[in-house]
């Protein structure tokens with residue numbers, strides 16, 4: 001039996017090539033798996049999915065042309081490839097930019113970049129959080145429409161400049177006043193940076209996501225659109241139903257309760273607290289270093 005097994009292994013496994021696997025190879029495979037997974041998720045969550053489908057159809061078409069030796073089609077496909085790659089970069093520029101921005105958002109980068117320490121100020125307080133909640137539900141009760149963009153790590157300067165600049169400390173009364181019907185500032189969105197309202201009547205990009213309920217109009221589409229191009233959290237109050245919804249990461253969470261909204265806001269506050277912790281840790285480390293060097 002042993003002999004037979006030995007001959008069997010020799011016969012079938014003798015020609016097999018077993019590479020010498022190092023620890024770096026395993027790490028490399030893990031990194032590649034992670035990157036490919038991230039790219040696939042990105043493709044699925046953006047317009048790139050439509051492009052991917054188009055590429056698959058084109059690839060099948062070209063494959064058929066190759067099988068049936070249709071030389072003219074193959075010639076055109078070969079020459080158009082570079083142009084199409086350039087066109088794809090131009091068409092998907094916002095998505096690509098967003099993907100790169102997302103990379104920059106990762107905590108492992110911010111943790112080693114201490115020069116962003118002044119961003120500490122942009123973290124909002126509990127009072128701001130409660131003011132947003134209080135105002136949102138108060139406006140919902142009387143069916144006053146509102147669109148509140150809470151900025152996070154990505155600066156929304158380009159959207160801020162579409163509105164009227166403000167520098168106003170946040171309070172529920174101010175919010176209610178801004179969105180009051182027939183007042184000069186009620187139209188469009190406000191942008192909240194830290195504990196201040198920095199701009200009102202801002203114009204936000206509309207999403208072209210076909211999956212969003214047809215019941216939702218432009219206010220909600222603007223909220224989703226904004227959440228697709230930034231990491232902001234957007235609170236929407238419907239003028240029609242009074243319902244409070246939140247858009248984040250291209251998704252909309254409709255008709256949420258006061259507690260759910262609080263949780264969402266706490267989540268982004270926590271991110272900030274985490275950043276502060278990292279910054280404090282970094283500062284402490286540098287102080288220690290200076291002490292030991294002295």
Ligand SMILES: Nc1ncnc2c1ncn2[C@@H]1O[C@H](COP(=O)(O)OP(=O)(O)OP(=O)(O)O)[C@@H](O)[C@H]1O
Nearest residue numbers: 145187188189203204217218219220222238239240
């Ligand atoms: N691109 C945009 N950026 C910012 N605000 C917008 C944008 N588009 C629409 N709005 C705001 O939404 C209002 C129109 O809301 P509309 O009724 O179309 O949306 P809706 O999603 O059905 O909301 P509602 O439930 O409040 O009616 C506008 O008056 C404006 O204040």
